[in-house]
Amino acid sequence: MRVTEVxxxxxxxxxxLRVRVRELPPPGPGRALVRVEASGVTFAEQQMRRxxxxxxxxxPFVPGYDLVGVVEELGAPAPGRPELVVGQRVAALTGTGGWADRVLLDAGDLVPVPDGVAAVDAETVVTNGATAWxxxxxxxxxxxxxxxxxHGANGxxxxxxxxxxxAGGIRVIGxxxxxxxxxxxxxxxxxxxxxxxxPAQVRALAPHGVAAVFDHVGGKGVKDSWRMLAPGGTLVSYGSASTRDQTGRGMINVLKLVARLALWNTLPNRRSAHFFNLWAGRSRNPETYRAELRDDLTQVFGLLRSGAVEAVIDGIYPLDRAADALRRAESGTAVGKVVIAPGGTAVR
Incomplete structure (x- = not known):
């Protein structure tokens, strides 16, 4: 099997970015060959190319944090792996590797996409939906x-x-x-x-503070996020977008942020701060992680199918225009998800 990938x-x-073609071996036990219908451009790729x-x-490596596709071939069954069938539409978090027309994945990492949910629509809520949920x-x-x-309510x-x-009856300030x-x-x-x-604008709308702040910006502004919390409130920091264009090791910025959050957690003010990593817990307890991720994405896909959550797509690009897709995602003007579809068109 030949694979085309970025x-x-x-x-x-x-x-x-370069497109290459190489040979792909058949799936081994517990593995699946997936024909990719859609992959997304995330903030991770924007930092990776820097x-x-x-x-x-x-x-070198193949970017692509997540994907939606169709099972084309299955290896021999393996204990503990979910039952899949050829032709089934599935989603997966990959971290890297999604910008390709075919991928080999562990069957345990695949989450079924329900009937009635289009591939490109499902793609908009794989990484984003799992993270948000x-x-x-x-x-x-x-x-x-x-x-x-x-923060970044239109992102x-x-x-x-x-x-x-x-959809859950929660009041949102964005x-x-x-x-x-x-x-x-x-x-x-x-x-x-x-x-x-x-903070002043938020106080005008929530004078006693808020139950939670979701902050992807990091940097100095995270102090304001902390101050906006009501007693018992939770700050969830999940990125450092303010440092995207800085040179040097990205891990340093994350460690500084994590250290600051840890310090705040020692203060006797009934508030808490967390740094969220979508992959946390995977290496420590992979089966529990997979089961929870499957449950969470199933909930999100259900809301998408019912219309409670709407898929917003800014644009769809073929593999050979991955550079244009990345530029668009970095422009600051994209509204909705920038999608890479190996077929070059929306898969619905």
């Missing part, structure tokens, strides 16, 4: 009727967070630029201008 050879601009992502492989329900454990702040994870929270505030309002959130005094 390779990131070294640190460089998006135009450094060499600053805190947990990235050595160059787990932060909202497993980390912050926000309840209906409570108020939260979502990839932020937009899904808003939709999941609103930061966004002036041009995107109407879109945030249409999602059911109360928009505030991220260029202004965010």
């Amino acid at each position: 390779v990131l050879p070294s640190v460089g601009e998006p135009e450094a 060499g600053t992502y805190y947990d990235m492989p050595a160059f 787990r932060m909202l329900h497993r980390v912050a454990k926000v309840q209906a009727g409570e108020t939260v702040v979502v 990839g994870v932020g937009g899904v967070l808003v939709k999941l929270a609103v 930061t966004a630029s002036a041009r995107n505030q109407d879109a945030v309002r249409a999602m059911g959130a109360l928009p505030v201008d991220y260029r202004g005094d965010i």
Whole structure:
């Protein structure tokens, strides 16, 4: 079997991406060959091409944090692996490797996509949906009727967070630029201008503080996120977008952020701070991690199928235009998910 894939050879601009063709072996026991229908462009790839992502492989490698596709071939059954059938649509978190037309994956990492959910629509909520669901329900454990702040409410994870929270009866205050505030309002959130005094704007809407703040920005602004919490509130930090263009090792910025959150957790003020990593727990207890991820994505896919969560797609690009897709995702003007579809068209 021949596979066509996009390779990131070294640190460089998006135009450094290259397409290559190589041979792919048949799937071994417990493995599956998946024909990729859609993969996404995430913030991880934006940092990886700069060499600053805190947990990235050595160059060269194939980017692609997640994917949705169809099972084409199965290896011999393996104990503990879910039952799959050829022709079944599935989703997977890959970390890397998704920007290809076919991939070999462990069958245990595949999550069935329900009938009635299109491939490109499902793709918009694989990484973003799993991240948002787990932060909202497993980390912050926000309840209906409570108020939260979502930074970057029109972004990839932020937009899904808003939709999941609103669907759960949670009041959302979302930061966004002036041009995107109407879109945030249409999602059911109360928009505030991220260029202004965010804490003051939030206090005007939630004088006693909020139950949770979801912060992907990091940097100095994370202090404001902490101060916006009500007693008993939770800060969930899940990135350091403010340091995206800095040179050097990305791990240093993450470690500084984690250290600051740990220090705040020692303060006697009934608030808590967490750094969220979507992969946390996978190496320590892989089967539990897989089962929880399967449950979480099944919940998100159900909301997508019912219409409670809407798939928003900014654009769809073929493999040989992966550089254009990455540029678009980095532009700051994309509304919704930037998708790479090996077939070059929306798979519905």
